[in-house]
């Protein structure tokens with residue numbers, strides 16, 4: 001079979017949906033899914049997707065569907081993460097791993113410029129390498145929301161980040177609606193999942209039942225329609241769509257955690273002296289893991305280096321964190337010298353001041369900061385504790 005059996009309807013679907021407000025969906029069989037990768041590669045994309053490295057599911061460069069974590073899932077709780085075998089061959093049967101797509105759009109380490117001294121003097125060169133064209137395979141709804149949040153930070157403010165903008169604008173995004181929630185997930189509380197509702201080129205719902213293994217596919221862009229046209233597919237029936245909807249409903253009902261976000265901005269603005277900050281500081285190691293794994297945290301520092309001759313210099317940008325002592329260092333000392341003040345800064349920014357700064361919460365409920373905190377500090381539990389404290393009249 002060549003391209004999609006319903007070649008014309010896919011083309012028409014995008015125009016129709018604007019009028020009908022209901023998009024037709026399509027079904028790609030697992031047996032035909034392998035064709036997706038050559039289609040993307042032939043279009044010049046570098047494919048990035050989930051794969052297993054060092055006992056975790058991470059995002060890395062892929063050349064074949066066989067590198068996806070087929071038959072694997074993850075068990076997550078506060079401070080713990082473990083892979084386990086599934087009873088089927090689901091390609092996307094896990095929640096989210098330690099890495100987010102942030103590492104590709106907002107690189108952890110980036111050389112900003114280098115300078116060399118010659119007899120004519122110093123000559124500085126900025127980094128002008130062509131930007132990679134990524135195809136992201138397996139982006140979860142919470143991660144799409146996180147990208148939208150970082151868009152505001154890097155593209156929609158007074159200053160744009162050209163590295164982020166170039167990578168983001170070219171990225172082809174294949175979302176995957178979550179077929180199961182992780183133990184640390186609370187995207188429903190943050191209104192960020194488990195179903196991807198926008199921001200993708202294609203969105204998949206993986207269906208495994210009764211020997212069937214298919215993907216229900218939703219088109220999110222003209223480019224997505226073009227790619228789908230190159231795959232064997234059929235139009236989804238009402239039963240296919242109902243099954244996909246049931247999966248979403250079941251996932252929504254099985255969130256590992258929840259967070260009460262009512263009045264959360266005011267709650268945190270009124271809790272700056274809450275005794276819970278001392279309690280959490282007694283456990284927090286200020287290791288910065290929570291900020292490194294968070295898909296929305298964006299802080300960086302800048303470091304200059306020179307060689308011993310003094311003829312070559314470079315300026316690097318690196319991820320930093322509000323949990324490091326140096327991050328708030330100004331002459332004379334660090335503004336936030338204690339674990340109490342640093343944890344309070346992080347959480348108050350995430351859940352309160354971010355709203356005033358960028359118009360959204362800084363948290364999408366992915367649960368990574370809970371899973372990857374070495375001492376199991378749980379942001380949902382901390383919100384609960386602060387809320388209860390307020391109810392009991394604590395200041």
Ligand code: SF4
Nearest residue numbers: 284285287288290373
């Ligand atoms: S909350 Fe956990 S992950 Fe974050 S800095 Fe403290 S110990 Fe590290």
Ligand code: SF4
Nearest residue numbers: 294363364366367369
């Ligand atoms: S604060 Fe935690 S749960 Fe929220 S987006 Fe960041 S890592 Fe995910």
